[in-house]
Amino acid sequence: MVKALIFDVFGTVVDWRTGVSQDVATYCAEAGLSVDSVAFAVAWRNLYQPAMEAIRSEGRGYVPLDVLHRENLDKVLVDFSLDAAVGEADRVRLNRAWEKLPPWPDSLPGLKRLKTRYPIAPCSNGSIALMTWLARYGGLPWDAILGAEIARDYKPKPAVYRASAAAFGMRPEETMMVAAHNSDLEAARSAGLKTAFFPRPTEHGDNQTVDLEATSDWDVIATDMVDLADQLVD
């Protein structure tokens, strides 16, 4: 029996592509720079997995995602020929784009309803601080902030899911991982958790080809966060 819910955040709860690209566009307009802000956001995000892999399996000690985002920003600025144009203070400001990401429209009503029955927390690769700023920006009603920083490792390592369940005092099988990414749920299931899926068909834009539907028999399959609440809350 499920007693707690934990959630992927980037893509599942918030729209990182819109949020980051709009903040990059705003900055570039102010700074008089010309850039394809969506391509910039996507290139920045594409460095996310290799940066975490250094910690997951290449011996690098844990650092919060904010640090990885900043290192990746420096690389993307080089790739977009903006390295000379963007100084240190502006890089600090740009890195905070990840703290101001819009929730998908159904996220807040769904989470608020789910919270009436279950304790809810992010199980994201974002740091406690980053998850806190996102929650304050978007009004996300988390009961606690769990995830990578609790485990000092990164998803999809099983320790992250298990540590998040344990921090709520739960066994893995009492905890349900909610995500719009099938691979996240594969890992959560392997770690012993229950799983819930709904798609975010425009997370990667209008021509998205991945995660448009469930690719396994997850414990719950929904259309969005509100439908998940309809299925889990009486």
Added chain:
Amino acid sequence: MVKALIFDVFGTVVDWRTGVSQDVATYCAEAGLSVDSVAFAVAWRNLYQPAMEAIRSEGRGYVPLDVLHRENLDKVLVDFSLDAAVGEADRVRLNRAWEKLPPWPDSLPGLKRLKTRYPIAPCSNGSIALMTWLARYGGLPWDAILGAEIARDYKPKPAVYRASAAAFGMRPEETMMVAAHNSDLEAARSAGLKTAFFPRPTEHGDNQTVDLEATSDWDVIATDMVDLADQLVD
């Protein structure tokens, strides 16, 4: 300049003595047992510091406070000659008394106002799970749950205050510890944090003799949580 606030919880935000003693009284009435429930709650709480000391300085590995509370409950039941009368399931139930503690009347309005300007989190010796259940019980509007479990050690060890500040991405001097206990603030100040005090003159009942007033020049001295918000929020 202070950018985040962290809070002691037992005594400062919630009334543990009333909450625990009432839950013990309710259980004993249901079970047909006779006990001085306030004396029982106080005896239970008196084992709190020595239990943590085993972890702080005697080499025991970190276990969550819920585990220490349970070990201490077993001892108090012996001391009150209730060891034979209370079975395992009832001990599990009794230990959850710590999850249902009433906030002081000013705690919610003060915290809600402070949250409009600052990120707020408990920096308690309670576990993430216990702080989550207390928040859900009392409606405490925390942005995140910090404290002992983040540091895997217990206050007043400096690592607990510093890890809580760091989890918010803050330097110690950007973080203010709020407590109704002067000793907690001494430790927080030694760890580099800013400090705020207000008294809880009936935490230990009507004849309380400790922590009735500030014993040092804390950065802010208030009368209660609402007065603290008056002083910190425009």
